[in-house]
Amino acid sequence: MSGYGLELNGFHWRTMEHCFQAMKFEGSKxxxxxxxxxxxxxxxxxxxxxxxxxxxxxxxxxxxxxYQGLKMKFNKPELLRLFFPRARKSLLKTLHMINTGVIDPMxxxxxxxxxx
Numbered sequence: 211m212s213g214y215g216l217e218l219n220g221f222h223w224r225t226m227e228h229c230f231q232a233m234k235f236e237g238s239k240x241x242x243x244x245x246x247x248x249x250x251x252x253x254x255x256x257x258x259x260x261x262x263x264x265x266x267x268x269x270x271x272x273x274x275x276x277y278q279g280l281k282m283k284f285n286k287p288e289l290l291r292l293f294f295p296r297a298r299k300s301l302l303k304t305l306h307m308i309n310t311g312v313i314d315p316m317x318x319x320x321x322x323x324x325x326x
Contacts, residue, residue: 214283214288214289218278224250226280227253230279233265233271234265235264236265244256
């Protein structure tokens, strides 16, 4: 699903990976280099290079950047039509776990993207 771009903070991002990695370098030349690179893998590689230091508040803002980006990405009806049938079983299982008390959505345990 990486072929669906998104609009966030006044920029068009080819993929969520481009957005997430570039935002590490907001305000620097590496920001634009990552924004304009060719593939999600290149964006990830650029985000890991650390030729320039990442922004000082990265640990504080990174989850919100991911949340806002995914919210914009999945706001597209055509992407929801592709995603929902694939995720339906997993979503129903998660809802069942919440309803039966296995998962406490208001609890202290944090669910991180990729671990759920």
